[in-house]
Every structure is written in structure tokens, then in C-alpha cells.
Amino acid sequence: MTTWIIVGIVVALGLWLIATYNGLVGGRNQTQTAWSQIDVQLKRRHDLIPNLVQVVKDAMGYEQETLTKVVQARNAAVSASGPAQAGPAEAALSQATRGLFGLVESYPQLKANDNVRALQEELTSTENKIAFARQFYNDSVNSYNTRRQSFPAVLAAASLGFGPAELFSMPETEKEVPKVALR
Amino acid sequence: MAGTANFVEAQAGNRRRTFLLLALLTAIAAGFGYLIGWALQNETTDTFQIVSPLGLGAATVMATASIGWSLISLAFGSRMVLSMADAKPIAREESPQLFNVTEEMSIAAGVPMPRLMVMETDALNAFATGTTMSNAVIVVTRGLLGALDRDEMQGVIGHEMGHIANLDTRYMTIVGVTVGLIALVADMILRTLQWGSFNRGSNSDRPAGSKGGNSGGGILIVVLIAVAIFAPIAAKAVQMAVSRQREYLADATSVQFTRNPNGLISALTKIDAAARPFPGVSSATQHLFIVNPVQRITASLPALLATHPEVADRIARLRNLGGQ
Secondary structure, X not given: OHHHHHHHHHHHHHHHHHHHHHHHHHHHHHHHHHHHHXXXXXXXXXXXXXXXXXXXXXXXXXXXXXXXXXXXXXXXXXXXXXXXHHHHHHHHHHHHHHHHHHHHHHOHHHHOOHHHHHHHHHHHHHHHHHHHHHXXXXXXXXXXXXXXXXXXHHHHHOOOOOOOOOXXXXXXXXXXXXXXXXX | OHHHHHHHHHHHHHHHHHHHHHHHHHHHHHHHHHHHHHHHHHHHOOOOOOOOHHHHHHHHHHHHHHHHHHHHHHXXXXXXXXXXXXXXXXXXXXXXXXXXXXXXXXXXXXXXXXXXXXXXXXXOOEEEEOOOOOOOEXXXXXXXXXXXXXXXXXXXXXXXXXXXXXXXXXHHHHHHHHHHHHHHHHHHHHXXXXXXHHHHHHOOOOOOOOOOHHHHHHHHHHHHHHHHHHHHHHHHHHHHHHHHHHHHHXXXXXXXXXXXXXXXXXXXXXXXXXXXXXXXXXXXXXXXXXOOOOOOOOOOOOHHHOOOOOHHHHHHHHHHOOOO
């Protein structure tokens, strides 16, 4: 009799472990998929910025301080890894590109330049996509972390190798998506 | 997906309503089939019958046809709507901004990127169609591409993406093609009757080879005229009931995606100010557009007959969501 009770407990424990494990795997995969969506857009942004800087530099004939700032922020953002590091770096980059957009606005010959306008449109769009994808990513992270930290999964999560997922927040741009008037 | 959780309820509602609409249509078609068969039978026999085998046969045929139509419209409904509207695919190079904005909204909504098409007209309008989320199409007019700035276009595409995410597009597409079909059939019946009476009138001395003669044809003709007159009215009523609530919901969904009510407010203002009928808009497709291009909503038009709420009303609600 006691043997059966023990067997029953072991089986129940095994089933619970399997269910917990599978649930956590699903959650983790979703956060990774969501992150890769953001990552694609971040890479695209990092690729677009040097082009815009180059076009602006060519059109103006000299290098402005604003441009140096953008390039520095861009390089810092490229070397950041993981959501927690990338967040502030990308926020700083957004700040710097806003400065660059401001520069474009105040120079009619830049505003009229088709290349500048096309690049500005692409950059605005990638920023928007990052913002929209971030919402979905953070939702997935929250639901994964909650599952991971809930009792009784919390007893097994760490020993099964499920670490916490990092939120992606861009402190400077938290309130509003940068807007550029494109005419 | 976490991002689409809010839409599950709206989607289930639209699936149910689509099914109910098609089931109702089948029942009505069967009813009319019976009536016509019954009238024909009473015309050809001397004894008056309530239960008519010919009526039952005709009812079966009509019901089968209606079910067939349901399946066809679910499979090809969006293609029919697109060809009624004469929409053509648009290349990315023609308007990168339109593609960018749509990609942004599809990320925000968590739905696959819809196809984009354009209607060649200066008028300002847009609509979405599609019977599933993966065959969805957003159509804008050429005029809209030139008239709206980025934020405004984002508001409009957000509204259409809301229709797709809520699966409004399925119901609205089915209603559109069904209204079109009913109008077509009613028109055909009326034309046939006209032609028939003309023929009969001019050849009155001809020996009546066809059965029925003059007196018996009465019932059948009355039934057919009733069908031809009441079917379009009923179809219209269904169409009117379709979309007022949905437009408010899609406006709110757009703001949820863009987090910017002002873009949609100013887009609606522009579209409303320029609204007019244009080629490609018919009574079957008018309810699909973001602002009804045919029906200018005025004080004289009762709200019950409108497919869309008044734009001023929509803007007032958007202001409540934080717009200026």
C-alpha cells in the first residue's frame, strides 16, 4: 500500500515537472521570438543611420557636432547586447537622431533632399516598429516571468535552467514615439 | 498571442454573425423557393394545395444554391469586392510610407502584413476586406496617398487594421457580396417580368402554348414582384445594421495601436470634407469604406438608415480618448 502511495506521488511529481518545464519553454521561446522581432529593427536602424549621416555630411559640406553625437550613440548602441543594455543605449540613440532630424528641419537644402527624406521616413518607421514590437515583447516577458516566479513553479524553475527574462525599456522615449513632420 | 487577446471576443462575435447571416439567407432562399414552386404548382393544377411537392423541390434547390453561394463568398468574397472596387496592387516603390505605416500597424496589431492595393481616383477613402486574417487586403485611393501626412495615414491604416484584427472584414465582405448578389437577382427578376409582360402584350392573339394562361400567372408574378422589391430592402437593412458600432470600435482600436488620436481625427476631417461617390463604389461596397462615400449623413437622413456614425460623432469620441 505504502509503495503505491509513493509510486503515485513520484508519478504526480514527474507529470508536474513535465508540465512546468513545457510551460516555461513555451514562454521563453515566445520572449525570444518577440526579441528577435525587435532585434531585426534595431539592426536596420543601425544600418540606416550611417547612410543618413553620410548624406547630410555631403549635403552640408562639413561635419557638425550633431553628426558626431549620432555616430557615437549609434556605435554605443551597436555594441550593447541584450535587452537590458540595449534599452538605454537605444534611447540615447533616439535622442541623438531627434537632434539630427531637428538639424534637417532647419536647413532647407537638406529638407528638400530626396535621399534625406527617404532615409528619414525609413528611420521614423523603424523607430515606430521598435516601439510597437517592444510592447509585445514586454508583454511576453511579463507573462513568462510571472509564470516562472509563481508557486510552485518557482521551486523548479531555477534548477531547470530558466532564468528571468529582461524587460526592454527605452527610458527617454517611454512616453512618446518620436514624431517627425514629413511634408 | 498576448497582443491579440483583446480581439478574441470581437472575432468570435463576427464568426457567429457571419454564420447567422448565411444561415438566415439560406432559410429565406428556401422560403422563397417554396413560395415560387407552390405558386407554379397552383397555377398548373386546378386543386388548391398548401403542401406542394414542387414547392419543396424548389426550396431544396434554392437552399442548396444558397449554401453553395455561402461557400463561394467565403472563399472568393474579398476577390469579388476588390474587382467591384476595381482595386489594383500597388508597388512598394510607389509609396514606401504606406508600406512602412502598414508594417508598423501590423506589428502593433500582431496580425500578418495585409496586401496593399490602390483605387485610381482623386477621392479620399480607404477600406479593408478579406475573409481570413491572412488574405486581408487594405485598399486606399490614389487621392488619399497624396492628401494625408504620416500621422493621418497611420490613423487610417490603424482603423483598417482594427477591422482586420476584429475580423470585421469577414462579416462586412460577406454582407457586401451578398447585397450585390441580391440586387443583381432582384434586377434580373424585374427585367424578366417587364420583358415578359411586353411580349405577352404584343402577342395577345398568339395561342397560349405555355401553361397557366392569363389568370393563373397572377400568383407567380405577385410572388416574384414581392421578392424583387422586398429582397433588396431586407438586404439594405442588414447592411445598415452592420457597421455603426464597428466603426467606433475600429476608431478606438486604431488609437490603441497608434497611441495618437490626433492623426485619425485630422484624417477623418479631411476625408469627410472631400467625401463624394466615385467609380468603384456601389451600394454593395459603400459600407466597407472608412467614411461612407455615397451616403452623406445629414440631419434629413435618419440615423437608423446610416451605415456609419456621423463623423462629428466619431471625432467627439476620439477626443475623449485624448485627442485635441
